[in-house]
Each structure stands twice: as C-alpha cells, then as structure tokens.
Amino acid sequence: MSSTGKIVIPIVIALALSVIVLGAAFIGRAWFTLPFPILGLGEPPVQPIAFPHSSHVDVGGVDCVFCHRNVTSGQAATVPSVEQCMFCHKVIGQQAQQLDGISGDSGLLAVIGWDSKTLQATQPINWERVHRLPDHVQFNHEAHITYFTDPAYATSDRPAFDQPSQVCSTCHGDVATMPAVKQVRDLKMQDCVDCHRDNGAPTDCTTCHH
C-alpha cells in the first residue's frame, strides 16, 4: 500500500481475478443458455457428409417429414436409413457428379461404401448429434407436433400450425436455410418450462422427468 492511500493490486492477482471473472462468465453463460460463440463453440459439428439442409429443404422442397419419418408418430424424430438417401441419390447423385460441385461431391457415395455393381451401400453413416437432451429428460416429438397442429390450439392471437414441418422450426430454428444444422435455442429446462407455460402445457415435473 502506498503513502497516497491508493489500493494497488498486484498484477498477478489482477490477472488471476480477470481469468476467474471471465471463466465464471463463460461457464455461467453456458450453464444458463448457449455458450459464447468462441473457440468453435456454437458452430455446427463436422458431419461425415456435408449434408446441406438448405439444398434439400429450401431449394429441393423436401418436407422435414419425408426424411424424419417418425417425427409425427413417435418419440424420436429419427434419421433416415442410408437406403432412403439412395432413393433419390441413385439418380440425383449420378447427375450431380457430372454437374460438378453439387451433392455428388459431398462424399456420400464414399462414406456409405457404395457398390456400383450391386447398387448397395455397405457402410452406415454415423452422424454427429446436434441436439441432445440429458438422459433424464423424456421429450416426445409426436406429442409436440400433435399439440401445435391441433385446431384446438388456435386462439384469437395465435393460429394453429398447418403442417408438422412448420412446428419443427419452433425449437430447431430455420433449418431450411442452414447449410449445416446447428443448435439455435439453448433447450435448457427454463426454455422448456417457459414454452410450456406460454402455451398452456403442463409444467409438472413428471411431464418430462418420468
């Protein structure tokens, strides 16, 4: 301490405090919402195939339910089988390779081990998961889509959704325009509870934790 009465904080302690404060802010933000978009956090994961939803949905006009077939009838939305990819890519992929630079270059055929003689895939695709809820949370896609598309959901200031695929963006964002899907809502418990409260859904613990 100097004779003028000023408090002098040693630089080492100042640095340590700064690191602690920044660290706390970083952890706090990640704890309550999405992490700061630094160090690659918040970026879409690298997928084994550069699958652009924008090309398929926005340009190609493929409905969400066409590939995520279980989303309106079951708990999980589910990803399509390789065979289902090849329904289209047996034709489109071939064309694309000739057209240079579109989906044929995404590496689909290489990743699935496509045998051009038997026209069969030999390898599954291990996608990196984008959205993941903790094991103690039971989330049912079918229940949410049914609720939002039910005409009874509509009130004077909110219409019901016409199509199941319109409901998807409520939680997943505008996937149709994303070249690579990333998480846009934090999907933390507060997010869920707020949404349930706003939409008149039950907020009892056992609704999700059962």
Next chain:
Amino acid sequence: MDLSRRRFLQLSGLSALGAVVFNGCDIPEVELQVQSALDIPEDTVAGGELWYATLVSQGGAPEGVIVRVMEGRAKKVEGNPDYPMNRGKHSARSEAALQMLYHPDRIDSPSHRGTVAAWSESIQAIGVAAANGKTLVITDPLRGQLGKVMSRFVSAVGADHAQFEPVSRVVLKNSLNQAFGQERIPHFDIKNAKCVLSIGADWLGTWVSPVSHSVEYGEFRNGGHNGDERGYLIHAESRFSTTSASADRWIPIKPGTEGLLALGIAHVIVEKGLALGDVNKAFVGGAASLVGFTPRAVADGTGLSEYLGNDPDRAVHMIEDAAVKFATSSPAIALGGDSAGAHTNGAFNLAAAYALNQLVGSVGVSGGVQFNPSVPLDVPQSAVGDSLEKWKQIIADMNSGTYSAVIIRGVDPVYGLPDYLGFKEALQKVGQVIVFTSVPNDTSKEAAWVLPEQTQLEMWGDDVPDPAPGYQAMGLQQPVVRPFKDARSFGDVILEVASKTGLAGDWAADMQSVIKSAAREIHSLNRGSVTAASFDDFWVGILQRGGWWDTGATGSDGTQGGTPLDVSAYSTPDYLGGGEFHLIPFRSVALWEGQNADLPWLQAAPDPTSSAVWQTWVEISRNDAGRLDISEGDVLELINNENNQRIEVIAYPMPAIPDGSLGVPMGQGHSSGSGRYAQDRGANVLNVLSDLQEKSTNAHAWAGTKVTLRKTGKKTRMVKLEGEAATDQLEEWPVVLVTNH
C-alpha cells in the same frame, strides 16, 4: 517456487486424478452420434417400434405374447392382453425367449459328424433315413397343425412317433378321463369359485398352465364374480411349494397318500350331510364306500398327525375343517396333479381328488369344473408324453436294432430320462441319429446330424390350448424377426422332405401355408373374436390378435360323464430306493424340467421358496438338519440304494418341509458341451429316481423314491437372494407361523 520431489509427485497424482475424473464425466462418443442404418424395410422406421402378437412356450402351457421389435430386432416380450389364457400376463420363462433368439451358442448351420453341411444334404439324409428301414421320431407332445403334419408324415413313411416329457402328464389325463370322461383338461373356473381345494398340484407355480391360473387366482382372491368375498385356498402337498405358500390352509401329508386324504374329506362331507352332488356319481357304492375313511384313520394314514407333533386331534380337526369349508363354499373346485400322481397309486390319488367335484356339485357350473369344447379343426387338440413303460420298450427296440434312424426334435431325452434306463447307450446303436435343436444339448452330442431349428420368435406355428379357457380358442405363432441363423422350422423341413421324397398325398409348401389353410376354415365359420368379409382381412385380424377364439362356443363335446371311483381300489403307495428320506423332485419355476437351463436369465431367476439360483439344492427340515448336524452349504450326497445312483446337492435347511422329506429342484445337471450356461452345473435329480411305475398307466412314479443322505464333508456357499439370517425366526415378522386353528 521451491518444488520438492514430494511436492512434484503430489501435484502429478492430483493432475492424473483430475484427468480421470473429468474424463469419466465426459459423455461417451457413441452418445454424441446417431446412425443412419443401411437398409430398413419401407414399413420399418428407425427408432420406431412395432409389436407383433405370437405364442411362446418355454415350459407349461404356451403363452400369448406381444413382442416389441425395433429395426428388425426383437427387444422385449410382454403378455398379450387379448390372448384368453394369460390375458396380458406372462412368465419369466416367456420373457427369456429373447435370450434363446440371441443365444451365443446357437447352431449356425447343419452339420454332419461335426462338418458343416448344406440343408439340401440334410433333407436328403432325412428322406433316405425315412425310406430305408424303420424310423423313430421323438418330439415334445404336439398339438395343432404341427401335430397333424407329424402324424401324417410318420404314417406315410411307416415310422413310429414317441412324445417325450420328463414329467409326463399321462396319469393326469387318465384320471381326468376317469372322473369326467374328457380327454382334454377342463377349465377350472377359479375366478368364480369361492373355495379351491388342491391336492398335490402346484398350480400357481408349475402345474399345467400356471400363468393363466395365477391370473384367475388374483380374481379369485378379489372375489371374482362373487362380490367382495375373498376366495379360500386349501392346499395339500408334501412340500412347501408356491401354492402351499399362497394357501390359507396348507395340509402337509406323506407322499403318495393324497388319495387317502381326498377320501377322508369325502367321508366328512357325506357324514355331515354337506354333499350337494350325487355321491353315487362320485364313488362306486356311494356313502357306504367311504365309511372306513374316518378323519382319524386318514390323519394317521397320511402322516398328518405325525407332522403336527403327534397330535391326532389337531390333525382330525384340520381335515374336518378343510372338508366343511370346501363343501359349504359353493361353488368350489377340487383339483389334483403333479407329485400326487407320481406314485404307484397316482391315478387313484388324482381320480379321488377330482371325484370331490361330483360330490359338491361343481361339475359343469360357473365357479367349478368347465369342460372345453374342441376347435372345429381336424388336428390333435391334446397330447401328453409317453409312459415310462413305453420308453423302456423304445430303448429295448433301439438296442435290438429295430430302428435304423431316430429323428429327435424339441426334447432332450438323454438328459430327461434317468441314466440307468440306458437311452444314451441305446441311441449309440442306432445307425442314423438326427437332432433338431437351436443350441447344443445332451442329446445332440450323440447325433450324427445336428440341424439348427429356428427359435419360437422366428417361425410359424399354432396351438389349441389344453386346457382351453372354457370356450373354443386357437393361438397363432408368427415370426417376429427374420431368422438370424441358417436355421429352419422343423415343420418346414418335414414338409419339404415329404414333397421331395414323393410321399402320397398333398403336402403344403411350408407351415405358413398349412396354418393359413386352417385359418380359412375358421374364417368360413364367420363367428368369434375376428370376423371379416375377406380372408385377407381375417388373416391380418387374427395375426394382430394372436389367434382366434369364440367366447360363445362353450360346453363339452357331449362326452362328459366319467366313471365313479371304485374306492376299494385304493392301495398304499410303494416306495423304492431303500433310504430314510422321501425324495420329492419338483419342477423349477424357471428352468422347468431342464429345458431352460441354457438361458442365464432363468438360471438367475430366484426360486420362490428358497430364492436360490444357478445351483441344485436340497430342502431339508430344520429338525432333520439339526439331528444330522447339517448346516446350509454342506454338500450332501443323495443315494438310491437300489440302483446305486447318487447326486451331490447343497443343503438348504428350511422350516417348512416336513421331517423325513427332501425337496430337490429339477433342471440342472447337464453334461459338458450342452451349452455354456447349462453344462457342468448342479445335479440332475431325475437320475437318482427309482424304476417305479404307476400301476394303471405305467407312467414313471417319480415321487416314490426314498434315498439315503450322506455328508461329503465338503461345504460351499449357497447362492441365493435371501440373507444369512433366518428371517422366518424373527418374532416380529414370522414368515411361517404354525397355528392350532
């Protein structure tokens, strides 16, 4: 900073610990991935579940189940709520059908003397064997379409057909025929009864159809159709079984005296004027025939006085009390089976038990014994294993060269027949032995041809339940997954052999076609649980429901009547073995008669009485154990002095088995090479039994053996869920309480 060596090591250790802890908290990589499977059928969605109704038989009556299938893999077995027998409930045995599907010892492909063979060669071998010389086909008791196919096949090739059960029900069938004039087992309307008197039959554990009985038992205890009046259960048995434990009144008696007890109860009912039915319909000579069977004589003859501390008054009171309760709680059911029929006088014992139904007017009424109608199909609707006498003859024929080939399916007679009969040695004298099985067993080791059979979740089949639920019913078995191995269903192979060898008559392409053809006959009836304008709709309907039944089609086929029991035919049981202790083998709730020993889920399923698993133990009374200085875990040798057979078992002193009796579970004791979970484990109690036959049916009197007990000096730990402390001895919570009333 002064960094000492010690400080460095501390920091290094801390860092390593931190790395381990944080790595352990990390989410596994597989959790962060989601897989696009290669090829999924159009109607199968990844992550979506489908439930298929089918039948599973893992011991006891086949159970209607629904199987959860995801992405072509069966995941879970549940009871089929529609199926009229088990009505949504199922046993642990059915649950374990999944383990057979995924069993690591499943046989991949046909083999001939250890060399992989093609199915075409195997089918040719069966055809050649059947065409040249006499063939013997050994199967489990077959009902329904497979029974019919087999009957046609053996008739066409001139073969013999033997049906095997380690514990045959031939005595039961005989006694039911005597009492009611019925070939099929009747429906015991337990749900609507006010009192059940069971003699010997552990009907809540392992007798006939325990799951459907248990469903009815729950309703019986909750009043059934009798309002809120709780049903009353009286059970007489020499051992403390699941049913004994559930009973309001357990009457322990000496093995083989069950018929005597039934006559004593009849005597009291008649004497007190409580008979609601015709005594002459029950017993030849009516009331006069029962005069000698006084409660006092019966109390002494059955050993009840001795078991109750040499207190004959208490024993007499117990018999009288049971008789009055049974006769005054109308409707009431009397039933008998299992060990009561497994004596030289077994058929009489059971017939005496069933005669009590005539005495109290419970035949053909609600809450009583209801006869089952036949299903309008030309198929075997009832089948039991052959008698011991017939097996002796078969073994003699094999030894004399009568049979040039033996085809075995669905059974393991090398394990299930006592060693001293010499079945294994006789089998080695047969030129061609062909065994169908999913996993190796004691019999397949002796076979030249080992052919992999599909598991129950992979093949087509059907069943006409025996007993049925009181009305016409037929269950359907359908494949819920594609076969995992190069295995085939026995029925399909037999049909292919018949077609390729040009046997006379029309032979369907496969069992699916056979069953579909039968379904067309049912469809044409246009009644029952499923009706539809088109056959295709009907077929889908019965597959979804797991079968077809018609609750309106009740009653017998008009053959009931039966014959009154000639009481003068009563004889005391003969015992062989020359030992001090009555040996009471009992069917394991999980392993059954040994069929399920290769399934670890069932090996680990605790016995309801002792909670023991994975072993063979002997239930011995605490008095006998104390007298002989035996404690839990002592390895004992049970010796049959007459045939010098012996087995080693683990001592389990318990308070609830009568002195002088030893209870030993069936199911273990499979030899090396019988599958990794079954082999070299425990002992096969069937091997120590005496060569004793029931007098009228020649069935094996498997409960008539008396053995000597010897301590080996070895000790092991008994594996069981129950703790070390004898909880039944705690005064606050007595598990077993002997009372005077």
